[in-house]
Amino acid sequence: MMFLVFVLLVSQCSSLTSQQCHHCEQTSCDCSSQNLREVPAAASKLITELDLSFNTLETIMKDDFLSYAALRALFVNNNRIKTIHEDAFHPLIHLEKLDLSSNQLETLSSGWFRNLISLHYLNLLGNKYSTLGQGNLFLPLRSLKTLHFGGPFLQSVSKRDFSGLFGLEELVFEGNHLQVYESESLRQIGPISHVTLGLNGVFQRDLRVVLAILLDVVHPNTTVTFTDTQFNQSLQMFPVHVVIKRGATGLSFKNVNMSVSACVQLVNILSGSDLTFFGIEDSQIFKNEEKAFLHHIILNSLDVIVFKNIDIVSFYSFPALNFINSMMKLVRRASMINSKLFAIPCQSIIHFSDLEFLDISDNIISDFALMEMMCYGQKDVLLNLRTLNISKNILSSINSELFTKLVKLENLDMSGNSFDSMPSTCSWPASLKFLNLSSTSLPEVTSCLPQSLQILDLSRNKLTVFNIELPLLKELYISGNKLGNLPDGHLYVSLAVLSIQDNNLAKFSSKNLHDYQSLTVLEAAGNPYICSCDFVDFVTNDLLNHETVVRGDLKSYICDSPDAVRGERVSDVKPSVFECHTALAISLLCLGILVLCVLIAGLCYKFSVVWHMKMTWAWLKAKRKPKLKKGVLQYDAFVSYSEMDSGWVEAHLIPALEQSEPPLRLCLHKRDFVPGGWIVDNIMDAIEKSHRTLFILSQNFVRSEWCKYELDYTHFRLFDQNDDAVVLILLEPIDKDNIPKKFIRLRKVMNSRTYLEWPDDEDQIPAFWQSLRTAIKTPEIDDTNNL
Numbered sequence: 001m002m003f004l005v006f007v008l009l010v011s012q013c014s015s016l017t018s019q020q021c022h023h024c025e026q027t028s029c030d031c032s033s034q035n036l037r038e039v040p041a042a043a044s045k046l047i048t049e050l051d052l053s054f055n056t057l058e059t060i061m062k063d064d065f066l067s068y069a070a071l072r073a074l075f076v077n078n079n080r081i082k083t084i085h086e087d088a089f090h091p092l093i094h095l096e097k098l099d100l101s102s103n104q105l106e107t108l109s110s111g112w113f114r115n116l117i118s119l120h121y122l123n124l125l126g127n128k129y130s131t132l133g134q135g136n137l138f139l140p141l142r143s144l145k146t147l148h149f150g151g152p153f154l155q156s157v158s159k160r161d162f163s164g165l166f167g168l169e170e171l172v173f174e175g176n177h178l179q180v181y182e183s184e185s186l187r188q189i190g191p192i193s194h195v196t197l198g199l200n201g202v203f204q205r206d207l208r209v210v211l212a213i214l215l216d217v218v219h220p221n222t223t224v225t226f227t228d229t230q231f232n233q234s235l236q237m238f239p240v241h242v243v244i245k246r247g248a249t250g251l252s253f254k255n256v257n258m259s260v261s262a263c264v265q266l267v268n269i270l271s272g273s274d275l276t277f278f279g280i281e282d283s284q285i286f287k288n289e290e291k292a293f294l295h296h297i298i299l300n301s302l303d304v305i306v307f308k309n310i311d312i313v314s315f316y317s318f319p320a321l322n323f324i325n326s327m328m329k330l331v332r333r334a335s336m337i338n339s340k341l342f343a344i345p346c347q348s349i350i351h352f353s354d355l356e357f358l359d360i361s362d363n364i365i366s367d368f369a370l371m372e373m374m375c376y377g378q379k380d381v382l383l384n385l386r387t388l389n390i391s392k393n394i395l396s397s398i399n400s401e402l403f404t405k406l407v408k409l410e411n412l413d414m415s416g417n418s419f420d421s422m423p424s425t426c427s428w429p430a431s432l433k434f435l436n437l438s439s440t441s442l443p444e445v446t447s448c449l450p451q452s453l454q455i456l457d458l459s460r461n462k463l464t465v466f467n468i469e470l471p472l473l474k475e476l477y478i479s480g481n482k483l484g485n486l487p488d489g490h491l492y493v494s495l496a497v498l499s500i501q502d503n504n505l506a507k508f509s510s511k512n513l514h515d516y517q518s519l520t521v522l523e524a525a526g527n528p529y530i531c532s533c534d535f536v537d538f539v540t541n542d543l544l545n546h547e548t549v550v551r552g553d554l555k556s557y558i559c560d561s562p563d564a565v566r567g568e569r570v571s572d573v574k575p576s577v578f579e580c581h582t583a584l585a586i587s588l589l590c591l592g593i594l595v596l597c598v599l600i601a602g603l604c605y606k607f608s609v610v611w612h613m614k615m616t617w618a619w620l621k622a623k624r625k626p627k628l629k630k631g632v633l634q635y636d637a638f639v640s641y642s643e644m645d646s647g648w649v650e651a652h653l654i655p656a657l658e659q660s661e662p663p664l665r666l667c668l669h670k671r672d673f674v675p676g677g678w679i680v681d682n683i684m685d686a687i688e689k690s691h692r693t694l695f696i697l698s699q700n701f702v703r704s705e706w707c708k709y710e711l712d713y714t715h716f717r718l719f720d721q722n723d724d725a726v727v728l729i730l731l732e733p734i735d736k737d738n739i740p741k742k743f744i745r746l747r748k749v750m751n752s753r754t755y756l757e758w759p760d761d762e763d764q765i766p767a768f769w770q771s772l773r774t775a776i777k778t779p780e781i782d783d784t785n786n787l
Helices: 002-017 200-205 207-217 240-245 260-270 320-327 367-373 510-514 533-545 582-606 609-624 643-658 679-688 699-703 705-719 741-752 762-777
Strands: 028-030 049-051 073-075 097-099 121-123 146-150 170-174 194-198 223-227 250-254 257-259 277-286 304-312 333-337 357-359 387-389 411-413 434-436 455-457 475-477 497-499 521-523 559-561 635-640 690-697 726-730
Touching: 170 207, 194 207, 200 207, 207 240, 240 250, 240 260, 257 260, 260 277, 582 609, 635 643, 635 679, 635 762, 643 690, 643 699, 643 762, 679 690, 690 699, 690 762, 726 762
Parallel strands: 028 049, 049 073, 073 097, 097 121, 121 146, 146 170, 170 194, 194 223, 223 250, 250 277, 257 277, 277 304, 304 333, 333 357, 357 387, 387 411, 411 434, 434 455, 455 475, 475 497, 497 521, 635 690, 690 726
Antiparallel strands: none
């Protein structure tokens, strides 16, 4: 039992030590939310960004980052880290960004930062430390530009905490539970451009601490943001006036609850200030019973206002236009985003003569409200406007006539609305260069598009084709549609950037890209590509070397067909030669088959394979035929001879045998074969119906094809049954070694038995005929029992 527990512990430990990050690319690793309990080993020495957030790390050891020498950004926020070794970050001399927020650090050590000479960003929010260590915590961080510190446990701040910290540009300080603040602690940092303060708890307990902090951090040209603050009634006690008197140029509120009366008081307080920026973000404004009245507001310096993600309770009764009218007369940039804005009357908009940038996105502006805001296109309003963002509203039609008098308008964003169609023709200001119609449900586009466009975004619509000539267009974004082909490059002579991801693009080629005379960047991943040989070769070879830069990873180019490679990366597909060169492969295959056939035919000819097959077939047929009885045999001998020797046969053989006493019956093919019958059958019948087979051997016989048949049929039928059925006559000398291999039986017979030779001496001719008649008439030996 103990051994089993030991094994389990060892296996668990080994699994822990072998933990790896599974989402690493060439220079970055996203290891967030993988339940890691320790820092994984580096996948490469080139890793510059490591995200370990939202894991279960508890301790950072000395050697955890030895293999991350090139690291520039490290995120270990939202873990359970309690301790960090003094030398843990020493290898990270190139580190620029470090996020340690939302952990359980109770003490902070300057030793951690000793070698972080390149650090620009440090986030220590949301830990359990009550002080910033023993002093000089940030002394080594000479390059630090952004610092986030504080949290629910921070109790005190002293001067020594920030000694040596200069050049800070952004400070985020959460001190809602701060008890002690040593005066001038933050002042020694010097002027800071952006300061975010979460001091609502301190404000409720001790206003003097808040004032001391503001006096230290607010300087001329500082933008101050107050977060997590509650303004239920009056703003009179909140030290906004300190911010204004100290010369701050920006004031914003984030994640606050503010009553309508507090809003009115805030605007009154800002009157006469030198603020250039004012904003409220991620906040709630509610109506209360306390009444407040706007004074005569003077905001001659206000340049930018931002209202973003404002939840207005009972927004229909909120006096929004009073604020807008009083604050926007001299404003150049205004944003009212996701704040339930539903209308800006014409009589209000005509006063915004200096407005250059207007963002009213993510609201509830309708077609009618837009026409009212633009004074129905009849009045000269917003003449200085260069950028208008009316995206994510409830517009349903494209009414270009409303914008024709905006003679300086360059950028128009109408994305996120619902346009079922586009007019065939439109009138736009000649200055318009950027138009965003993405996510508007457009099924097609028309010549309504302005010819002056340089940047056009039609992403995430329902387009199936796009071929509208735009000669000045430099950037085209048409991702997320249903396009099956690249737009015609000849229509976009100035196009430098083309994004056509996530469409129905099956393939494209080098020729398509060459049609774009100025194209330098292409984004075409996420399409259902047909991985033909030409396309695979183009992507894996030519595209990488093409003058057009392919933005994004080629790993996102995925095959949709053929079925064998569906889901594979185009760069990983290796088609066979047969697939890529079908005609050539078939030609070579046919040529190979032809060569093989010729070779086989040559071998068959050389070794007489066809002849042997014919002989075998004839033998099989002969085997099946019943053997005739001697009483029914018609001939004494079947004569097998060459046609070239027919003269000798007719002049000598026939008279000597058929005209002798007693006469012999001979079977001659010229005389006795059945007319019209197959010669092979005639030969077999003749041999079968004859007592003997008489072979007239000569050089002509050896060269005769039919003699070969006759000899071989005799071999098949008779040689194996009765060798005495064969009589050989040698007309002329024959060299046995020159007899073809087909006559192997003839060789055997000539070597094993005697044969008759035609004599040269006439005196011996009678003896020759007598011997021949005797050989023919000699009784056959019955070898039936031997078969």
